[in-house]
Amino acid sequence: MTELSDVTSAEIAAELVRARTRAGSPVMGMVLTLVVVTDEDGAEAAMDAARAASREHPARLLGVVLGDGRGRGHVDAHVRTGTGGSGEVALIRLRGEVVRHASSVVLPLLLPDAPVAVWWPADAPADPAADPLGALGQRRITDAAAATRRRTTVLRTQCGAYSPGDTDLAWTRLTRWRALLAASLDLHPGRVRSARVGAEAHSPSADLLAAWLELRLKITVERVTTSGPGITETSLTLADGEVRITRPGGGLATLSSPGRPDQSVALPRRELPDLLGEELRRLDEDEVYAALARRVGSRRRRT
Amino acid sequence: MSRSGVGGNPLRDERDRRLPRIAGPCGLVLFGVTGDLATKKIMPAIYDLASRGLLPPGFSLVGFARRDWDDQDFSRIVHDAVREHARTEFREEVWAQLSDGLRFVSGEFSDDQAFARLRRTIEELDERRGTGGNHVFYLSIPPRYFGDVVGQLKANGLAEDSGSAWRRLVVEKPFGHDLASARELNEVLEGVFPAEAVFRIDHYLGKETVQNILTTRFANEMFEPIWNSRYVDHVQITMAEDGGIGGRAGYYDGIGAARDVIQNHLLQLLALVAMEEPTSFSAESLRVEKQKVLESVSLPRRLDLAAARGQYAAGWAGGEKVAGFLEEDGVRKTSTTESYAALRLDVDTRRWAGVPFYLRTGKRLGRRVTEVAVTFKRAPHLPFGPHATEELTHNALVIRVQPDEGMTLRFGSKVPGTALEIRDVTMDFAYGSSFAEASPEAYERLILDVLLGEPPLFPRQREVELSWQILDPLIAHWADRGRPEQYPSGGWGPAGADALLQRDGRAWRRP
Known part of the structure; x- marks a missing residue:
């Protein structure tokens, strides 16, 4: 672990190579660069999650802490090679005018040829693809549920600015729900007449789930507010009854469907490394999310 | 399939690659x-x-x-x-x-x-x-x-x-101990269950690296053009174990290394390395190609020159004092079962004519490793001085199946500081030590495939029979040739195995 104070990208890059050689193996098995854009308070937790995710996808992790933009530009870096094969980590703290030119620091540190993903663990720019750091990535990962500002509109704003490669962890959190709903409809073919999604009041995931069902089933989905946590219920009404998944406690869910016994199924709320791991598995455009984002983004504010 | 739902289910979309395939009720x-x-x-x-x-x-x-x-x-x-x-x-x-x-x-x-x-x-x-x-x-x-x-x-x-x-x-496995018993066993199984409902597990085929052999070969442009007898000198397929037979004497004595490992794992690896490109990755297309290549595999005529076997002797392995094969609990003192087997096979196709495939497996060897090494010919002309390339051997592509899953490329490079001295260097691709930890176990993949009814990774009866057809003559040959050679524990097998390659002017790689 090395602390570098008041340095340039070239010095950070040289230290990454030195650290790799010191660790005994100059081999680079990393498959992508993950840029984590965060503030000081969230930095540690975000880097921990990114490190855990890089166990599945060996990555060069570049944490970028955007500090106070006033005064002379100043770049500090904290460099280490990951243990357990998880690649290299540099946490780079910017303050002063260089904060507005963060991409000039990051660009020289990207791995050659390898894909780049940019992740904002909390607040993201309104238009991630137009952001100078965001523009470096083919994958831009936001998290509408973790936003601290403009919470109620952030998902819609982001969707409105959708560019290929954008994705939101609120969508990733739905994969298990969606898989279970799709598997249930495999067993119960037939038109879905109506649907309902129950979740806590602020739940971008629930908004996306409702929008997905509306898009796929061509019906209007009722959104019900419950006390949570997260999504607590989804039901699809068919000609011969109701397929219903209820998850009151955020862990074990019950699946009820016509003509079948109730079944319990584990539907845990997933942790950040797991979500990031899923995001990094595919780095091309998620076309299903694209269609959804266009729909959510063009919608006017609900009254 | 359309964008508006796969199989009539509006929630399915072939572009939706996040949705996993969950097995139906079962x-x-x-x-x-x-x-x-x-x-x-x-x-x-x-x-x-x-x-x-x-x-x-x-x-x-x-x-x-x-x-x-x-x-x-x-x-x-x-x-x-x-x-x-x-x-x-x-x-x-x-x-x-x-x-x-x-x-x-x-x-x-x-x-x-x-x-x-x-x-x-x-x-x-x-x-x-x-x-x-x-x-x-x-x-x-x-x-x-x-x-x-x-x-x-x-x-x-x-x-x-x-x-x-x-x-x-x-x-x-084991799917029988020779062709006749494999057929017998199959009659029992397929007499009750239809052929497509019988899933034979060879857990090696569920490993990500083994599946990756086909991706490496057929998803890339740079390997397939040299994947033939014009460029390849020979192929070595190794599965070495550092342990002895442990508590498995009851099963192992009388079976031996060839039946236990070569018949299934190594011949399946050979099939994946040597097969032609399948028309698709469906179970049927893969089976057809694997079957074709196994049908063209032949044992050399002089079996005494084309194979070697051994039993590990007492000694020291990895700093530990260990018993010999014949002293293991439950092994007959007169046992002629081999704990090491090596053999040369030929693949009689245009692609592989004249390229021997050397297969070896054994217990109590230097370390635990499974790998496929494709060794290339030397360059037809070396425009360097007579001493410049003394340390340059054959280029090799090594696929490491386990542990440290990955791939190594060996090629010559200039030694820095010398006028012109060329030596072998390695370029290494590792899935990453921790990637392996996060990736699913072979059994997860295989059990899920059984539940989904997807058979591409399971050998069919015909492949099992072909493998026995290849091995049976060798096992019969060994049966009346006395006792296997003893080899030191913790090393790389019997002298006979080294002689096997020396006769062809080659040497085993140290894995």
Whole structure:
């Protein structure tokens, strides 16, 4: 672990190579660069999650802490090679005018040829693809549920600015729900007449789930507010009854469907490394999310 | 398939690659619940599948064994196995989903009443858990009991598909000990279950690196053009174990390395390395190509010159004093079973004519490693001085199957500081030591494929028979040639194996 104070990208890059050689193996098995854009308070937790995710996808992790933009530009870096094969980590703290030119620091540190993903663990720019750091990535990962500002509109704003490669962890959190709903409809073919999604009041995931069902089933989905946590219920009404998944406690869910016994199924709320791991598995455009984002983004504010 | 729903399900979309394939409603009946395989591999894999959300809700696991247990006892066994060996974190809600569906049926494999109880248990599960009559019977038991079990399944009406409900059978190697016994075994299995419902597990084929052999070859442009006799000198396929036979003497003595490893794992690896490009990655296309290449494999005529075998002698291995093969508990002092086998095979096709495939496997070798080394010819002309290339050997592409999954490329490079001195260097691709930890176990993939009914990774009977056809003459040859050579524990096998390659002007790679 090395602390570098008041340095340039070239010095950070040289230290990454030195650290790799010191660790005994100059081999680079990393498959992508993950840029984590965060503030000081969230930095540690975000880097921990990114490190855990890089166990599945060996990555060069570049944490970028955007500090106070006033005064002379100043770049500090904290460099280490990951243990357990998880690649290299540099946490780079910017303050002063260089904060507005963060991409000039990051660009020289990207791995050659390898894909780049940019992740904002909390607040993201309104238009991630137009952001100078965001523009470096083919994958831009936001998290509408973790936003601290403009919470109620952030998902819609982001969707409105959708560019290929954008994705939101609120969508990733739905994969298990969606898989279970799709598997249930495999067993119960037939038109879905109506649907309902129950979740806590602020739940971008629930908004996306409702929008997905509306898009796929061509019906209007009722959104019900419950006390949570997260999504607590989804039901699809068919000609011969109701397929219903209820998850009151955020862990074990019950699946009820016509003509079948109730079944319990584990539907845990997933942790950040797991979500990031899923995001990094595919780095091309998620076309299903694209269609959804266009729909959510063009919608006017609900009254 | 259209964008507006796959198979009539509007929630499915072929572009939606996040959605995993969850198996339809079903259950699994496990015969032999106390074995190592059941507790270390099968039960943890089932938990890991549940934890990844890939098992259908209502999935049920029925244990069948001679023990005098009830459902709770079985549940404890599964719980402990999962706690100790599962790859994913233990979570109460995942366990809750699984444990509701655990049942135990106690009885002998010949006991009619026990199988009647099994039938009632399955019917109860269909009704209360919604398993829909779809069941997998997993025989994690010695093959001598297969006949009894499938006979009982048939007698109790458990073996037939009815309507849309399916029944599948899973067996582990060994698939016989020669061609005749493999056919016999198959008659027992396929006499009751249709061929496409019998899944033979060769867990090697479930490994990510083995699947990656085909991707490396057929998804890239740079390997396939040189993947032939014009550029390849020979291929070495190695599966080495550092351990001895441990407690497996009862099984191993009389079977030996060739039957235990070469017949299945190494010949399957050979097939994947040597086969032509399949027209698609469907089970049928892969099977056709693997079959073709196995049909063109031949043993050299002089078996005494084309094969070597050995038994490990007492000695020191990895800093530990170890017993020799003949001193192991349960091994006959006069045993002629080999713990090491090596042989040369030829693939009689245009692509591989004149390129020998050397296969070797053994116990108590230098370290545990499985790899495929494709060794290339030397450049036809070297425009350097006579001494510049003394340290340059053959270029090689090594696919490491386990451990440290990855690939190594060996090629010549200039030694810095010298006028012109060329030496071998290696370029290494590692999946990453920790990538391996996060990637699914072979058994997860294979069990899921059985539940989904997708057979590309399972060898079919014809492949099993072809493998025996290749090996049978060699095993017969060894049978009346006295005792295998002794080799030092902890080394790289008997002198005879080195001589085997020396005769061809080659040498084994040190893996």
